Amino acid sequence: MTTAADLTSQPRTGRKSNFRPDVQGLRAIAVLLVVLYHAGVGALSGGFAGVDVFFVISGFLITTHLLESLEAEGRISFGRFYAKRARRILPASLLVAALTVVAAWLWMPPLLMSEVAEGAVATALYLPNILFAIDGTNYLAETSPSVFQHYWSLGIEEQFYLFWPALLALGFWLCRRSERRLLWVAAALTLASFLLCVVGMGISQPWTFFSLPTRAWELGAGALTAFLLRTGAAWLRRPATGLLSWIGVAALAVTALLYDAATPFPGYTAALPVLATVLLIVGGAAPGSLHANRVLSLRPFQFFGAISYSLYLVHWPLQVIPQVAVGEDDPLPLWASLLLAAVAVPLAWLLFRFVERPVIGWHVLRARTPLLTGMAAAAASLSLIATAGAVHVGAAQRDTATDRTAEEVGDLTQDPAGTAFVPANLQPSLDEADSDNPSIYDDGCHRSQGSTDASGCQVGDDPDAPLVFLFGDSHAASWYPALAELAEQGRIRLDTNTKSSCPSADLPLLLEGVEYTECAQWRAGVLERIGQEQPDLVLLANYGASEPELEGETDDFAARWQSGMESTIEAIDGPEVAVLADVPHDPETPAVCLSDELENAGECATPISSAFDPRIVRAERAAAEATGADYLDLTPYLCNDETCPVIIGDLLVYRDGHHLTATFSTKLAPPLWEELRPVLK
Incomplete structure (x- = not known):
């Protein structure tokens, strides 16, 4: 995901800054779609496509920078490129990840800490998307999502940044320094990724959703847009071309309002928000006043565009951790979710103002060899892994039962009252529940x-x-x-x-x-x-x-x-x-709830009315x-007139919610x- 500073470049040729307020405004639309979607605004059922908008913008901006480097120097300085990406992406990302681990330790049930630690380590290794693909995560329907689930898109982009410069440099050399020929190479790679995405939907939706090969075409679409705008084609300079941006706005609106969790996604359906973003970028570059730039350049759009990366990072744990803290069986009301989304805005500004923007221009790193930035990035990642490990070990040392014992169950009877605490002789123990x-x-x-x-x-x-x-x-x-x-x-x-x-x-x-x-x-x-x-x-x-x-x-x-x-x-x-x-059926895993309610197991019982x-x-x-x-x-052996207890005598009834x-x-x-x-x- 690009940062605000990615919208400004100062090529070595001395040309003026190519900052585009309309692209900044487009980033604002993208992040607001995602934030409001995650806050539960039903009208924006397709708001998840805001991430696809980010992908296209990232591909466009990064490829523009790389092509300018190839044009000016005939090569790409990989060390300088990766050091610059690290300074722009990692400080805010890893800081939010570390704070998320600490917040999870404070407010989430102890039994979830292993999952939190696993997500933090995957994030530190820049592989969160692979973790969620392996776990078979359904991003659009997940009821108990990871606090690090939103990092999947950063994993995609980080992996794209790893391979794309090398592919462009190799292609530029093979194409004998011809940017036009390189365009066809990029187009072929983008098409191959799109076809793989469409075919992949018939094989595995999680892997298609979370893997780089099946999502790279979206960044590739942005890359092709960069190639296109550099051709200087006559039709690009016509004022009427600006109307394309309004078509893009309409297509994004259709996506946000009509797509929902039942929409097969990604696959061919992702082409609509991707194409909409391309049209907005192309139309916004046209001369005249027929494009949407005047609207996208308004101060609110510029503000949210500037903090969009930080807002994306902080909004998700603010939604997930409070929900887990109160229990999955008690969904937060819309007003509470919107309030949490609103709280994310000033936090995002603070992160942008005091972390994201300062580190980008941090002289001690910019003036030194890129190796120093790499070492700092590695140290930060190791620090996150250490934090996650410490929290995991600390959670493992917490008590998972009281020091009292419960009467051993002989024969089960109807209308069970349930045990009011987590007994020391619980069978199986909370730690062993999911493997029983x-x-x-x-x-x-x-x-x-x-x-x-x-x-x-x-x-x-x-x-x-x-x-x-x-x-x-x-x-x-x-x-x-x-x-x-x-x-x-x-x-x-x-x-x-x-x-x-x-x-x-x-x-x-x-x-x-x-x-x-x-x-x-x-x-x-x-x-x-x-x-x-x-x-x-x-x-x-x-x-x-x-x-x-x-x-x-x-x-x-x-x-x-x-x-x-x-x-x-x-x-x-x-x-x-x-x-x-x-x-x-209980929407929350009883063992997780019980790990936070050792003395009040009745809080984890399921009301008979909702069981x-x-x-x-x-x-x-x-x-x-x-x-x-x-x-x-x-059922009479599992429930009484009011609830379905999760502990009966010395026995744990459920290994998960059902x-x-x-x-x-x-x-x-x-x-x-x-x-x-x-x-x-």
Whole structure:
């Protein structure tokens, strides 16, 4: 992301400054779109495209500087270039990152500190975008985002700056110092990146969103704009060309108002904000007064344009940390989010005034060898890593339980009261909660998203015991420990058929924006095997409250869910079928909440009124009733009349917001058998 000073250059040829107030104003529009979008202004549902505007501006400005260097000197001074980029980008970036780590330590639950530290280290290594791509982050729909998630765009730009000067220098040499030929090389690279972006959307949306190869075309579009304006073409000097800037304004408005989280992005849809930015830059360079420059040059636009980099850095942690502090299940009202966005403005000005702008011209670095700047940048990055490490270690040393113990659970009873504190004998502990998975995750019996293996896994040796097929997604897998316990007791033989993000309901699904064909193939394979083996019972369990991403119309999800459940049940010919009611859903991970509420665990319980999606409950009951299937509901063992406790006796109920711990699931074997026994007779 370019800084304010990037809008001014003083070429060695002695030409006047090429500062463009209209580009500065465009930066203001970009940052305000992003800030207001993150503050929850619904009308600006496409405000996330402000980052794409920044990409184009960055590509334009950086390429302009590099081409001027090639023209004036015939080469690029890489040391000087990288030192200049480091002085402009890193001081504000790394300072905000370090302060974010400290703020997270003060106000966020201790159990999140490992995630915070991981994000800080990735930022210090200039690889945050790669981290989020590996994690499969959905930027447009993430409910519990990282405090460093906004650094992904800086990662893209920093990586672009690493490669682009070398590519231009090499191309300039291969093209025999012809800028026109170099233009065609840049155009080919930009086109290749765009095609990779479009194709990548059909492979992995997170990698397409966060990786440099699939986003470089946006910076490349800015680079091509720089080449274009340097050609001096006659049509560029016509006053009517200024009208292009107004077309760009209109295209940006369409993007901001009509795009939303359901828009496939990036891919071809990103072309609209990119093209809009190009038109604004080209139109703004035309002579006359037909362009939008007069508006973009107004003082408010110039002010926000000047602080845009700092504002982008500070606004995101101001939104995320307070939300995490109050709890994800209690969303901040719009007025509070807007107030936080407003607070970001003076903080951004302070950062711009006392960090960003002074360090750019810091004589002690500018007057010395670029190696000194590099060493200072490395030291700053190491300092951030050290800060993150210290916070991580400190969080690990915090207490994750009280010194009191709770009564060990024997048999579960209905209407559980819940334990009011985090006991010292909690099973599993808060630190171990997220890894307390059913054994089928370790032995491969729970199929991954990419698998189509429908062979199933069997538990239980008694040939006379009834055969039960467990069929569904990861929520079905949560019931495996209870069913496996019954199988070990000889009450049933269990054939487990579970797959990540793939419900047994017959629905055309998308996964990360791509058709989830592996799910359909796996589901069909399981149904075929059910028809062949004719078990005594097929037990369906799914996570419908998540509203999986569907192909086609999704306005009435509950109706489609019911139809999909009915379709699957009707496809099962012969065996008895039962639908197992889903477990409560909490938007916040209980263990995270509990790490901050050791003496008041009740604060982390989910109100019964919000623990279930009544539309999905009605849909599943209706599907069972319409097809003659049984409906089994163990909710009375999980919830009382008011809440669904997260600790019952000495047992932690959930490993995240909606999956049972394997430890607690095993304890559900007796009540589950009471539900299954009448169905199996």
